[in-house]
Amino acid sequence: MDAEFWLNCWKNNHLGFQLEEPHPLLVAALPTLPKVERVFVPLCGKSPDLHLLAQHYSVVGSELSAIACNDFFAEAGCEPAQESFAEHVLFSHQQIAIWQGDFFTLPAAAVKDVELIYDRAALIALPSELRERYVQNLRQYLPQATLLLISLEYPQEEKVGPPFSVSEAEIFRLFAGAKISKLADVDLTGAGFARRRFLTSKLVESSWLISWESQT
Numbered sequence: 001m002d003a004e005f006w007l008n009c010w011k012n013n014h015l016g017f018q019l020e021e022p023h024p025l026l027v028a029a030l031p032t033l034p035k036v037e038r039v040f041v042p043l044c045g046k047s048p049d050l051h052l053l054a055q056h057y058s059v060v061g062s063e064l065s066a067i068a069c070n071d072f073f074a075e076a077g078c079e080p081a082q083e084s085f086a087e088h089v090l091f092s093h094q095q096i097a098i099w100q101g102d103f104f105t106l107p108a109a110a111v112k113d114v115e116l117i118y119d120r121a122a123l124i125a126l127p128s129e130l131r132e133r134y135v136q137n138l139r140q141y142l143p144q145a146t147l148l149l150i151s152l153e154y155p156q157e158e159k160v161g162p163p164f165s166v167s168e169a170e171i172f173r174l175f176a177g178a179k180i181s182k183l184a185d186v187d188l189t190g191a192g193f194a195r196r197r198f199l200t201s202k203l204v205e206s207s208w209l210i211s212w213e214s215q216t
């Protein structure tokens with residue numbers, strides 16, 4: 001998936017991944033998450049999860065699309081400040097700041113002091129070759145952080161991604177050496193996935209708490 005694909009999704013309002021309410025697995029995990037200052041939300045879109053997280057943390061998002069950033073704040077009825085950096089525009093209002101631009105060129109300073117990462121539909125939005133780079137970036141910039149990851153698994157040969165299937169085995173390979181705990185599995189086979197319904201023979205969403213802490 002290149003940048004053009006995602007920019008076109010936003011331009012054409014093809015937002016099948018968009019939730020109307022905060023993700024139930026985030027709601028369930030919230031009480032158990034570390035009580036820290038800042039949470040980083042990579043590939044954040046205009047998710048309602050940002051508002052829920054902002055009730056507990058200062059939120060830093062990364063999002064490619066300017067349409068997503070503008071819509072997020074407009075739909076919340078606020079006018080964000082905007083500041084231009086080399087390859088990014090920083091949108092910010094109260095507890096929420098979103099770095100608009102490519103996650104893979106995000107300045108390290110953007111995620112300074114972050115101790116928690118929340119990934120819903122970020123890892124699974126990326127093809128396998130980028131998933132590895134994505135995890136390496138997170139690990140390099142935020143070696144002390146805990147990650148709440150929501151993953152999705154289905155027979156990949158039955159559907160073209162995104163979202164891509166990321167198996168349990170792949171999670172253990174990508175995060176090798178980290179402490180990995182599964183929090184929940186939800187069987188969505190035959191049920192809706194955000195605004196869509198996939199006709200795969202199996203569809204399971206899982207939440208994970210992952211920490212590199214023991215490595216450092």
Ligand SMILES: C[S@@+](CC[C@H](N)C(=O)[O-])C[C@H]1O[C@@H](n2cnc3c(N)ncnc32)[C@H](O)[C@@H]1O
Nearest residue numbers: 006017043044045047063064102103120121125
């Ligand atoms: C499947 S959507 C999920 C959005 C959000 N996490 C949610 O739960 O609604 C993936 C998002 O990642 C953004 N994206 C894709 N590649 C990106 C990149 N390299 N840097 C920043 N954002 C990116 C897309 O524009 C899109 O909004």
